[in-house]
Amino acid sequence: MSVEKLLKTILIYIILIIGVSIFIAPFYFVIINSLKTNSEYLVSKLVLPSSFYVDNYVATIEMMKYGKTLLNSIVITAFSVFGILVIASMAAYKIARTKGILNTILFFLFLSVFVVPFQSVMIPIVVMARRLSLMNKLYGMVLVYLGLVSPTAIFLYRGFIQTIPLSLEECAQIDGASVYQIFFRIVLPLLKPITSTIIILLGLQIWNDFLLPLLMLQTPKNYTLPLATMRFFQTYNTAWGNILAATVLSSIPMIILFFSAQKQIVQGVTSGAIKG
Numbered sequence: 001m002s003v004e005k006l007l008k009t010i011l012i013y014i015i016l017i018i019g020v021s022i023f024i025a026p027f028y029f030v031i032i033n034s035l036k037t038n039s040e041y042l043v044s045k046l047v048l049p050s051s052f053y054v055d056n057y058v059a060t061i062e063m064m065k066y067g068k069t070l071l072n073s074i075v076i077t078a079f080s081v082f083g084i085l086v087i088a089s090m091a092a093y094k095i096a097r098t099k100g101i102l103n104t105i106l107f108f109l110f111l112s113v114f115v116v117p118f119q120s121v122m123i124p125i126v127v128m129a130r131r132l133s134l135m136n137k138l139y140g141m142v143l144v145y146l147g148l149v150s151p152t153a154i155f156l157y158r159g160f161i162q163t164i165p166l167s168l169e170e171c172a173q174i175d176g177a178s179v180y181q182i183f184f185r186i187v188l189p190l191l192k193p194i195t196s197t198i199i200i201l202l203g204l205q206i207w208n209d210f211l212l213p214l215l216m217l218q219t220p221k222n223y224t225l226p227l228a229t230m231r232f233f234q235t236y237n238t239a240w241g242n243i244l245a246a247t248v249l250s251s252i253p254m255i256i257l258f259f260s261a262q263k264q265i266v267q268g269v270t271s272g273a274i275k276g
Helices: 003-034 038-043 055-064 066-097 101-115 122-131 138-161 166-174 179-190 192-208 211-216 225-235 240-275
Strands: none
Touching (some): 003 240, 038 240, 055 225, 055 240, 066 138, 066 192, 066 225, 101 138, 122 138, 192 240, 225 240
């Protein structure tokens, strides 16, 4: 290996190490300090703890009512994502396969949601939710997410469906298959890669959302994990070990889901790129 290539290789590794360090540093800071006593945290925030103080996690789980808030987040996220997948996949199939000015207008109306920031519509959403008795209810959160997040899934599904050869559906139609049979037996299985990507992207968005639960959920029994973490910080704002433990506990479920499904995410992105 020449000196020039060696220097380039060393430079690349240095850049990679710096990049990885930048991304890992916040995780390192949060995790090691969540295992310290409050006195250790105040002395030094960068060194490892003298002993792993797991009592922070035990106390935080009890004080946060972690089991209940975790269940609330799972229920809201799971039902919202499932509803979005069903509605968005069928709507995107209709828009992608039916030509006409009405479908084009509908598609651009869905796209217009990307342009309007949530902060400009949050007050009307709360007013409408209050009139429909959806405030402080988990199913109310699900219904609002169906309206707010479905356009993103429709946009992604439509682009992927357009890459599927129309001849597959025409053959099934000649054999006597109905529109619903074509969609559920032929098209839907082919959407698996993009569906996995949508589950992760929208699941993370809904799971980590803070502003909408803050506006709609007003009693502690209905709190989601981000909201419970914020309330926990307000109540125990000097117990840094417990606060950081709460942050770790709130992140663990989505980290597990992301790493377990990262293969499907890459597959969904690359499949769309290759077919396009």
